[in-house]
Amino acid sequence: MATAYGPDTRDPQRSGSGSGNRPATRRVLPAALRAPLEARTWREFCYLMLSLPISIVLFAFSITMVSLGAGLLVTFLGIPVLAAGLVMCRGFGMLERTRARALLGLDVADPAPVRGRTGGLMSWVGAVLKSGVSWRHLLYSLLHFPWAVFAFCVSLTLWSWGWAALTYPLWHWAVPSHAGVQGIQLYGDATHEVYLDSPAELALTSVMGLGVVLLSPWVIRGLASVDRLLVAGLLSPSRLAERVTELESDRGVVVDTAAADLRRIERDLHDGAQARLVALAMDLGLAKEKLTDDPEAAAKMVDEAHGEVKVALQELRDLARGIHPAVLTDRGLDAALSAVASRCTVPVTVEVDLASRPAQAIEGIAYFTVSELLQNVSKHSAATRASVDVWRTEDRLLLQVTDDGRGGADLAGGSGLAGLTERLEAVDGVLVVDSPVGGPTKVTAELPWRG
Structure with missing residues (x-):
């Protein structure tokens, strides 16, 4: 999932002084004078x-x-x-x-x-x-x-x-x-009466x-x-009922995400490693038939099949890394994020300040969040450098990815950031994007620790 960075995805609330691209409406009267007529x-x-x-x-x-x-x-x-x-x-x-x-x-x-x-x-x-x-x-x-x-x-x-x-x-x-009577009576008794009838009294009454x-x-x-x-x-629903509704919605997001991941894995296996292995089996069968009649051709086909095996193994490794990298399980976020940063097309500095490891599920979400954000940096930001910072604040895990690219990242419009936000919200996480047009871009993710 990738999101487009650039002028087409600028946040309408950040451009101009009004709502969207409309100029701000000038108020002729101050708020105190407008209020009675609003x-x-x-x-x-x-x-x-x-x-x-x-x-x-x-x-x-x-x-x-x-x-x-x-x-x-x-x-x-x-x-x-x-x-x-x-x-x-x-x-x-x-x-x-x-x-x-x-x-x-x-x-x-x-x-x-x-x-x-x-x-x-x-x-x-x-x-x-x-x-x-x-x-x-x-x-x-x-x-x-x-x-x-x-x-x-x-x-x-x-x-x-x-x-x-x-x-x-x-x-x-x-x-x-x-x-x-002469006007509105303010006072009256047996001797005299007071009415609002003179021009000065009329003006004073109007001012009051x-x-x-x-x-x-x-x-x-x-x-x-x-x-x-x-x-x-x-008259609103109870907090418990709202929480149940929220959890039901989050569960739906998790189920949909898991189903999409399974479809992606099946597609990658079918179109990648599986297709290569089928072709490899056919090539080896042909090499077996030519082994006695044309040993040189058979040896050449076996050599090509050996190269295909290496490619298939690399594809399987990449697929396994996309499911859950072994380095994350063995060595934690620091090593795993360093490995992701090394594959980014721009120089990335990684700083992980964690005294212990969070729950495996949270650790996995943090890893894939940073991977997604660095992929966006590589594809869309036109940045020259980026940084990844990970730290813990009380019972929350915070991730921050910054780059000096052209900015304009937006959560709206069905972008990859919107999908990433849904994934984080499914575990009570939050994604905040600060990306003015012209950059820099700063994306902060907050996850529960759950150690």
Whole structure:
């Protein structure tokens, strides 16, 4: 697997100052003045306004179902009623995740559906009651209601008062016309009254309204951040479930990689050593037939067959080295990586600082990772020198391959680096590429030690 280095594979995030190849958009107004008019502010304000009616329904339903189920626990009906309430809470949770995704930009994965072990109704009911996700949805319905009331009141008060005060000079005429008073009344008793009706008072009110309008978006964003925490913390899949999903995905990558390696080995054997051995057998058969009639021709054919045997043996050695080199098993990463570096087309310095050896599986992945990266250096980097550094930090094994080539390496686009990243992620590893156009390129791989 090789990745192309050069201008065609440059990272779009590294070129220019904007996203991709588009120039950065110039902001005419500072963030403090843009905030009241930004779509994000209005979406979050809409989210807070919708939270109150939805939370009222969810809270009332949850309290009713939990109370009814708890009251009926003395009978058999309490258990299915409680399970039905939890299922409905999960349904409301789906609505809340969709609303958060649309208005808050928070993408929370849906938890796995509840499945009983035997497939029967009671098995399903038991699975619902044992599911921590179901109870977290119920907890969300109980906690979100008081928070929704508070957030609704604060955001609506600030937002409405701010815009009303800011625009008061535009609509103050409606107060004396329709309310029969001089303007908005600030104070009044039996002796005197204070109204906002003079030009100076109108201007001061508008300035105060502007201050509240500029402050409101940041208050709204703070309130929405708490909603994000509630949704992400209570309505998302459990960490155990996410870990299981991740391991299942990694297992699929490992299986696919192993199958691809087996196909590669079969293809190399079929097209390489096996074909040579078949041809060698045919040549030796012909030499055997000519042995009595034409000894010189037979000797020449045996000599050619001897050369073919050497080539076949070299191909088998290369194939065995590609599966798992003997030097890695016998002498470890230092000697194995030095051997790989010696076959690179550019000078490579190797420095391995390891007091002990990691697990064999991790050692093998580290070896093939460096081999792949040095192969990229040979084929695509146009470098004049490269280096390999291997060291251990706590319980992690780190590999770093650098070169002074033209850079532009990219993980995207189905390149070899993308496939290498998948292999590392299958064992909880990480691959980081730092390759600006023009170089140098620095690729760092991090693997668990597992000694």
